[in-house]
Amino acid sequence: LAKTTQPISMDSYEGQEVNITCSHNNIATNDYITWYQQFPSQGPRFIIQGYKTKVTNEVASLFIPADRKSSTLSLPRVSLSDTAVYYCLVGEETGANNLFFGTGTRLTVIP
Amino acid sequence: EAGVAQSPRYKIIEKRQSVAFWCNPISGHATLYWYQQILGQGPKLLIQFQNNGVVDDSQLPKDRFSAERLKGVDSTLKIQPAKLEDSAVYLCASSLVRRANEQYFGPGTRLTVT
Numbered sequence: 487l488a489k490t491t492q493p494i495s496m497d498s499y500e501g502q503e504v505n506i507t508c509s510h511n512n513i514a515t516n517d518y519i520t521w522y523q524q525f526p527s528q529g530p531r532f533i534i535q536g537y538k539t540k541v542t543n544e545v546a547s548l549f550i551p552a553d554r555k556s557s558t559l560s561l562p563r564v565s566l567s568d569t570a571v572y573y574c575l576v577g578e579e580t581g582a583n584n585l586f587f588g589t590g591t592r593l594t595v596i597p
Numbered sequence: 598e599a600g601v602a603q604s605p606r607y608k609i610i611e612k613r614q615s616v617a618f619w620c621n622p623i624s625g626h627a628t629l630y631w632y633q634q635i636l637g638q639g640p641k642l643l644i645q646f647q648n649n650g651v652v653d654d655s656q657l658p659k660d661r662f663s664a665e666r667l668k669g670v671d672s673t674l675k676i677q678p679a680k681l682e683d684s685a686v687y688l689c690a691s692s693l694v695r696r697a698n699e700q701y702f703g704p705g706t707r708l709t710v711t
């Protein structure tokens with residue numbers, strides 16, 4: 487079961503780009519890297535998923551180096567509403583789900 | 598598209614009582630998950646269903662927790678008897694079989710055991 491390591495907390499000013507890096511040294515060949523966002527009193531929300539190189543959607547970008555032992559979630563021009571906990575997870579796409587959420591990174595956006 | 602529905606949203610019980618939570622997943626999602634989230638921690642998987650069958654229940658405290666998914670749609674999670682340490686938010690999620698990492702979560706049920 488691949489575990490991940492990410493910073494406990496980060497602060498950023500509104501309008502800045504935020505990069506949250508996650509370490510997953512024991513990632514397996516069939517594992518994908520997935521990021522979730524969780525607001526207080528809500529369930530986690532899927533943000534983005536990737537296997538290698540770069541993935542971009544309307545919410546964020548995910549950068550994965552060739553060795554796949556780490557990944558970086560990039561949030562462009564954050565706003566106050568991006569204040570949340572961000573979880574980095576690794577796991578296979580099918581079969582028994584091995585997603586381990588950990589404690590995540592608490593991002594606080596400051597006006 | 599309707600999201601994952603859960604009820605009740607809040608529940609307060611005394612220790613040693615029993616409680617049940619209900620979940621209705623997104624239509625077409627064959628895989629259903631129950632998570633426990635203790636304050637300040639990330640969600641912890643309790644049980645995973647694929648259709649009617651259990652895929653993984655290795656972290657379910659089977660002496661007091663039980664779950665079922667009849668007809669491969671709705672699911673219920675029961676705790677009997679409850680302990681103080683069961684106070685947490687219980688989250689239900691669902692996904693397509695081939696997209697297990699893209700899970701859709703319900704709003705959760707906040708359980709307080711006194």
